[in-house]
Amino acid sequence: MRIGRAHVWLAAFAAGLVLSHSAVAADAGKGQQAFMKYGCWQCHGTMGQGGTNGPKLAPDPIALEAMSAFIRSSNRQMPPYREQVLPNEDLADIHAYLASIPKPPDYKTIPILND
Amino acid sequence: MARKDSRPEVSRRKFLAGVAVAGAAASATTAKAATPGTTAADVKRLPSALPPTAHQIAAETGVPKDVPHLAGKPGSDFMVDVIKSLKIEYVYSNPASSFRGLHESLINYGKNSMPEFITCTHEENSVAMAHGYAKVTGRPQMILCHGTVGLQHATMAIYNAWCDRAPVIVVGGNDLDAAKRPPGVPTFHSAQDINAIVRDFTKWDDTPVSLQHFAQSFVRAYKYASTPPYEPVAISLDAGIQDAPVDDPTLFIPRYTPSAPPHADLNALRETAKLLVNAERPVIVADKMARTADGMKYLVELAELLQVPVVDQHGRMNFPNNHHLDGNAQLIRDADFILGLEVSDFWNTVNAYIDNGDEHGHGNRESRLRPGNNTKLVTISSVELLTKANYQDFQRFQPVDIAMVGDAQASLPALIEAVRSAIPNDRKAAYEKRGEAYKKAHQQARERNKQAATLAWDASPISTARVCAEVWAQIKGLDWSLNTMPGGMSGWPRRLWTMDKHYHHFGGSGGSGLGYDLPASVGVAHANKALGRFTVSLQRDGDFMYSPGAVWTAAHHQIPMLTVMHNNRGYHQEVMHVQRLSNRRNRVASLGNTSGPIGTSIEAPDVDYAGMAKSMGWWSAGPIKDPKELAPVLKRAVEVVKSGQPALVDTWTQPR
Numbered sequence: 187m188r189i190g191r192a193h194v195w196l197a198a199f200a201a202g203l204v205l206s207h208s209a210v211a212a213d214a215g216k217g218q219q220a221f222m223k224y225g226c227w228q229c230h231g232t233m234g235q236g237g238t239n240g241p242k243l244a245p246d247p248i249a250l251e252a253m254s255a256f257i258r259s260s261n262r263q264m265p266p267y268r269e270q271v272l273p274n275e276d277l278a279d280i281h282a283y284l285a286s287i288p289k290p291p292d293y294k295t296i297p298i299l300n301d
Numbered sequence: 302m303a304r305k306d307s308r309p310e311v312s313r314r315k316f317l318a319g320v321a322v323a324g325a326a327a328s329a330t331t332a333k334a335a336t337p338g339t340t341a342a343d344v345k346r347l348p349s350a351l352p353p354t355a356h357q358i359a360a361e362t363g364v365p366k367d368v369p370h371l372a373g374k375p376g377s378d379f380m381v382d383v384i385k386s387l388k389i390e391y392v393y394s395n396p397a398s399s400f401r402g403l404h405e406s407l408i409n410y411g412k413n414s415m416p417e418f419i420t421c422t423h424e425e426n427s428v429a430m431a432h433g434y435a436k437v438t439g440r441p442q443m444i445l446c447h448g449t450v451g452l453q454h455a456t457m458a459i460y461n462a463w464c465d466r467a468p469v470i471v472v473g474g475n476d477l478d479a480a481k482r483p484p485g486v487p488t489f490h491s492a493q494d495i496n497a498i499v500r501d502f503t504k505w506d507d508t509p510v511s512l513q514h515f516a517q518s519f520v521r522a523y524k525y526a527s528t529p530p531y532e533p534v535a536i537s538l539d540a541g542i543q544d545a546p547v548d549d550p551t552l553f554i555p556r557y558t559p560s561a562p563p564h565a566d567l568n569a570l571r572e573t574a575k576l577l578v579n580a581e582r583p584v585i586v587a588d589k590m591a592r593t594a595d596g597m598k599y600l601v602e603l604a605e606l607l608q609v610p611v612v613d614q615h616g617r618m619n620f621p622n623n624h625h626l627d628g629n630a631q632l633i634r635d636a637d638f639i640l641g642l643e644v645s646d647f648w649n650t651v652n653a654y655i656d657n658g659d660e661h662g663h664g665n666r667e668s669r670l671r672p673g674n675n676t677k678l679v680t681i682s683s684v685e686l687l688t689k690a691n692y693q694d695f696q697r698f699q700p701v702d703i704a705m706v707g708d709a710q711a712s713l714p715a716l717i718e719a720v721r722s723a724i725p726n727d728r729k730a731a732y733e734k735r736g737e738a739y740k741k742a743h744q745q746a747r748e749r750n751k752q753a754a755t756l757a758w759d760a761s762p763i764s765t766a767r768v769c770a771e772v773w774a775q776i777k778g779l780d781w782s783l784n785t786m787p788g789g790m791s792g793w794p795r796r797l798w799t800m801d802k803h804y805h806h807f808g809g810s811g812g813s814g815l816g817y818d819l820p821a822s823v824g825v826a827h828a829n830k831a832l833g834r835f836t837v838s839l840q841r842d843g844d845f846m847y848s849p850g851a852v853w854t855a856a857h858h859q860i861p862m863l864t865v866m867h868n869n870r871g872y873h874q875e876v877m878h879v880q881r882l883s884n885r886r887n888r889v890a891s892l893g894n895t896s897g898p899i900g901t902s903i904e905a906p907d908v909d910y911a912g913m914a915k916s917m918g919w920w921s922a923g924p925i926k927d928p929k930e931l932a933p934v935l936k937r938a939v940e941v942v943k944s945g946q947p948a949l950v951d952t953w954t955q956p957r
Contacts, residue, residue, distance in 0.1 A: 222896065223892070224889070225876070225877075225880040225890055225897075225898070227956065228873065228876050228877050228880055228897070228956055229877060229956075229957070231756075231757055231760075231764065231955045231956065231957070232757070232760060232762065232955060233756065233757040233760050233764075235756035235757035235760070235764060235766075235955070236753075236756070236791075237765070237791040237955070237956070237957035238788075238791045238792060238957050239877060239957055242753070242756060244756075260657075261655075261657050261659070262655055262657060263655060263656060263657065265657075265880065265881040265883075265884035265885055266884060266885075267884055268884075268887055270887055271883075271884060271887055271888065271889055290752075290755035290756050290757075290758055291755055291758065292752070292755075293748075293751040293752045293754065293755050296755060296758070296770075298770050298771065298773070298774040299751045299754060299755070299770060299797075300751075301777070301799070
């Protein structure tokens with residue numbers, strides 16, 4: 187599996203404020219473990235590719251703030267993950283993991299996807 | 302297995318009369334030892350091994366009496382004549398004593414041909430194989446089982462067939478006459494009314510008490526099962542009439558005449574046509590509609606006539622996915638007219654259920670229809686002809702504007718004619734414009750699907766898109782047939798493969814009872830074998846574990862098929878349910894020593910599906926975890942199947 191181990195620094199500034207949990211580096215490696223531990227992979231796939239039960243999350247995940255807002259308050263099929271279940275640090279790591287996933291190739295370069 | 306031991310301790314036909322006497326003598330001795338009033342000291346004085354009595358010695362050393370021969374033809378031979386008159390190809394069965402008379406007649410008197418006895422390892426497999434076979438051919442096959450324990454095993458598969466509208470003739474052995482039937486296990490295996498357990502989900506059942514009654518009931522059962530809406534039927538097979546000699550010279554086999562399928566009301570069809578031709582954004586939704594190739598042909602004709610998109614819910618292969626009018630469920634929202642054809646759940650077609658815990662934990666329900674559209678809803682369905690009260694397969698009630706009771710496929714030609722007559726000349730240009738827009742949208746959707754398939758392309762576990770793309774690369778040049786639901790594996794088969802023949806898939810199990818995919822695939826492959834078609838199955842691991850004995854049946858009867866394991870090592874529907882509830886209750890789901898919540902994983906140990914298949918006579922490979930290894934293994938497996946043998950490739954996949 188192509189799992190980026192490089193640390194990804196979060197955008198530390200949002201609306202001019204420093205997020206308390208982003209004072210430390212988010213870790214893509216830890217994020218991958220958290221992605222499995224909290225069951226994100228069950229609907230979104232281990233690389234955030236999406237599937238029948240969950241949309242694609244990577245590459246190019248939505249901004250951490252938007253992702254956090256949705257995860258904390260989802261009232262649709264996606265169950266909400268509140269902070270006592272998924273701490274902010276782990277959420278930031280998960281975002282870093284998703285951000286580390288490279289873009290896929292163009293389908294035209296894959297012979298079996300071109301009849 | 303205990304139930305296989307259902308031979309009478311004392312043969313009902315005194316087949317081993319001497320041995321029976323010996324057994325009775327031994328029982329009497331035991332009974333004496335345990336007689337109330339006998340003291341412990343008395344019992345203690347008895348020797349541990351008594352010398353044999355004169356009767357016992359004679360029974361064990363003497364020459365048994367001649368077995369009495371039946372004068373003339375046994376009743377079960379006549380039953381075979383009845384079954385043969387209907388040209389039933391196969392009897393799927395796990396052998397059992399309660400139908401031994403018919404079993405013997407089938408293989409000896411009937412020469413094990415038309416029907417041929419197919420040995421199954423579980424009654425659930427028997428029914429699912431007949432279910433799969435019927436979906437390919439449209440013809441009901443027969444399953445034979447013990448009327449009690451066997452039928453209890455078979456019930457879930459019969460329920461699937463009921464929900465899926467598949468014809469299966471279930472025959473359960475029983476020994477009704479309590480005064481004559483043997484004691485012990487055969488009486489455990491008898492019941493007053495064996496069909497009671499399946500009456501809520503069979504179309505019809507009967508308990509014949511004579512050979513003529515059997516002939517009438519069997520032909521009637523075949524007729525009812527074969528008339529749309531197709532459904533399973535059940536016959537109780539009495540032991541007494543199997544074994545009794547045929548002594549009635551007036552016995553006859555009733556002639557079978559197929560019944561015409563029920564047709565929708567013509568006035569209602571004309572009213573529907575008027576609404577359809579004038580709608581701006583009409584949508585057709587088809588579920589279990591196309592019973593044969595004609596179903597797809599008619600639907601394409603109707604759709605093209607007005608350039609109306611079709612949302613195929615894939616209960617059957619209703620509409621070609623490479624057609625520009627192959628639509629998706631998003632179209633429902635903007636529709637101003639929706640025609641549902643044999644839709645199992647019309648409420649859920651036009652409404653959505655959100656499993657979010659609202660409304661006291663029941664979840665939200667909301668309309669999928671855009672407010673203000675005043676969408677007209679019309680249905681053609683044969684289900685209302687069969688609705689029963691107990692099991693809730695009729696789904697939530699949905700009010701509609703026009704409801705027609707009838708078989709949709711049979712009713713489409715009349716609807717097409719009504720539409721032709723109703724088309725106003727000034728609407729034709731609008732239809733053409735609509736069609737052009739759908740052509741563009743369809744092409745874009747195909748390209749989006751291909752690009753989406755590249756996500757996690759090299760991942761391990763292997764993405765479901767990659768597995769499906771690799772399988773497609775190997776089979777696309779063949780005349781192929783997929784048994785499993787094309788919406789599985791995140792819908793990648795229908796998103797990547799070209800499906801334009803009515804046998805390219807056969808929908809799902811119907812009732813979503815696990816243990817269907819594997820044996821039904823064997824049934825599909827069995828039917829396809831005679832048609833020269835290549836059968837492929839994308840096999841869920843959880844389903845496989847319910848019914849692995851079907852693998853042996855395929856090998857034993859040389860039924861070629863390619864099984865590609867969708868081995869995600871879990872019951873993923875349940876993985877997500879437990880995860881959802883954990884989150885809703887602000888708890889982290891406990892994983893135990895597996896990757897899914899406790900109770901939902903099939904790991905530790907991992908199951909060696911290739912090893913299982915190999916042990917039962919299949920060519921097999923895997924588990925394949927690196928996607929780059931897939932192509933050569935699948936290529937080899939396809940060659941094995943083309944040579945006439947079954948093959949299994951175990952792939953470790955992403956969850957969905």
